[in-house]
Amino acid sequence: RRRASNTPTTGLAFDSQMLKHSCICGNNAVHPEHAGRLQSIWARLLETGLVQRCDRLRPRKASTQELQACHSEAHALLYGTSPLNRHKMDISKLGALPVTAFVRLPCGGIGVDSDTTWNEIYTAPAARMAVGCTVDLALRTWTGDIRNGFAIVRPPGHHAEPQQAMGFCFFNSVAIAARILQKEHRVHKILIFDWDVHHGNGTQEIFYDDPRVLVISLHRHDDGNFFPGTGSPAECGAGAGLGFNINVAWSGGLNPPLGDAEYLAAFRTIVMPIAREFGPDMVLVSAGFAATDGHAPPLGGYRVTPACYGYMTRQLMQLANGRVVLALEGGYDLPSICDAAEECVRVLLGDPPSPISPTELARPPCNNAVIALQKVIAIQSLHWPCLQEAAKSATCSHNDAVRNEKEDKETVS
Ligand SMILES: O=C(c1ccc(C(O)(O)C(F)(F)F)s1)N1CCn2c(-c3ccccc3)cnc2C1
Numbered sequence: 001r002r003r004a005s006n007t008p009t010t011g012l013a014f015d016s017q018m019l020k021h022s023c024i025c026g027n028n029a030v031h032p033e034h035a036g037r038l039q040s041i042w043a044r045l046l047e048t049g050l051v052q053r054c055d056r057l058r059p060r061k062a063s064t065q066e067l068q069a070c071h072s073e074a075h076a077l078l079y080g081t082s083p084l085n086r087h088k089m090d091i092s093k094l095g096a097l098p099v100t101a102f103v104r105l106p107c108g109g110i111g112v113d114s115d116t117t118w119n120e121i122y123t124a125p126a127a128r129m130a131v132g133c134t135v136d137l138a139l140r141t142w143t144g145d146i147r148n149g150f151a152i153v154r155p156p157g158h159h160a161e162p163q164q165a166m167g168f169c170f171f172n173s174v175a176i177a178a179r180i181l182q183k184e185h186r187v188h189k190i191l192i193f194d195w196d197v198h199h200g201n202g203t204q205e206i207f208y209d210d211p212r213v214l215v216i217s218l219h220r221h222d223d224g225n226f227f228p229g230t231g232s233p234a235e236c237g238a239g240a241g242l243g244f245n246i247n248v249a250w251s252g253g254l255n256p257p258l259g260d261a262e263y264l265a266a267f268r269t270i271v272m273p274i275a276r277e278f279g280p281d282m283v284l285v286s287a288g289f290a291a292t293d294g295h296a297p298p299l300g301g302y303r304v305t306p307a308c309y310g311y312m313t314r315q316l317m318q319l320a321n322g323r324v325v326l327a328l329e330g331g332y333d334l335p336s337i338c339d340a341a342e343e344c345v346r347v348l349l350g351d352p353p354s355p356i357s358p359t360e361l362a363r364p365p366c367n368n369a370v371i372a373l374q375k376v377i378a379i380q381s382l383h384w385p386c387l388q389e390a391a392k393s394a395t396c397s398h399n400d401a402v403r404n405e406k407e408d409k410e411t412v413s
Pocket residue numbers: 029030031032033115156157158159167168169196198227288290298299329330331
């Protein structure tokens with residue numbers, strides 16, 4: 001059944017151009033951020049019929065101008081052009097970059113660093129495509145042309161800083177989309193929520209002094225011993241942006257590995273109370289899926305379920321009149337990132353989320369997680385008084401917190 005074309009639905013952005021970014025060594029075992037990640041997610045969305053239910057965006061590459069919403073001109077030119085069209089660019093600008101040379105990698109490939117490989121023909125167009133797709137989904141969600149969106153893109157972006165490519169990232173797609181929403185549509189308040197298991201150092205840096213973009217990140221930190229090492233709860237923003245950068249930094253390694261109970265507790269006690277108080281006009285999500293089961297410790301190690309990503313998506317849809325755009329960041333175990341992406345698209349389309357397991361709903365967050373939550377609450381309640389109320393339930397399971405909330409309401413009434 002074709003959908004009536006006038007009702008806005010979920011927008012999807014994907015293009016095969018982004019599959020071509022790959023190390024010239026061709027060894028996926030050495031490079032976990034490979035095209036198979038995107039191919040598998042797209043195949044899953046096709047075979048489940050979800051693509052047909054969505055509005056497929058005409059993909060496009062971001063312009064150099066758009067890249068410069070967050071990155072320097074030299075950075076935009078160095079990583080945004082391939083030698084085939086580099087003759088058009090002004091080489092003198094490259095001098096300003098900290099990194100102007102690529103390095104030979106142990107695998108035989110070329111890269112910015114051992115993780116961030118560079119294919120001189122295909123990386124620049126793929127990276128531009130990832131930005132263009134994310135920007136267009138954000139703009140069309142803002143104008144109401146689509147209801148919400150999911151950008152199935154690579155290379156990822158949240159580690160990319162204004163003048164530094166790193167961690168598989170070249171351009172910070174989500175950050176560029178936020179800046180363009182501010183510049184072109186004067187969007188007043190934007191929430192960027194990063195649930196990727198790795199801290200989005202680039203996103204934090206770009207908006208560190210901006211009170212109109214609230215950046216909340218939920219990530220494994222282990223006191224700085226987990227990639228990229230930034231993202232401690234003490235990093236709260238600077239100047240006018242003080243209090244508009246929130247890091248829920250998990251610590252304690254994998255004793256035990258964190259799961260849905262901990263992520264539900266973070267959402268209930270910190271993320272949603274602050275997000276509701278902030279009252280964003282638009283929500284952008286750096287949606288990485290490496291916190292799911294199936295990710296070996298260096299790249300993850302937790303056991304968040306796909307249903308939990310659906311739950312978080314659904315919660316975020318209560319904000320900004322449902323104007324939510326997800327953009328893929330990390331996630332490497334193919335079956336689990338396909339399950340998670342499928343779950344998120346279903347929820348964006350308005351389908352009921354899959355149930356969270358009863359054991360996780362009944363399980364209180366582990367001790368390490370409670371300590372991490374209480375650290376954030378202690379630091380951030382200065383800027384967000386609503387956290388005081390939430391603090392009590394940091395030790396409760398989801399079920400207990402919901403039960404206590406209902407009882408409180410009854411006693412008040
Ligand atoms: O953990 C990372 C990440 C870089 C970027 C990550 C991301 O946050 O998942 C993003 F950006 F891709 F979304 S995660 N790095 C780079 C790869 N890596 C590894 C590797 C693991 C297997 C093969 C190659 C590298 C171990 N530790 C690291 C540090």
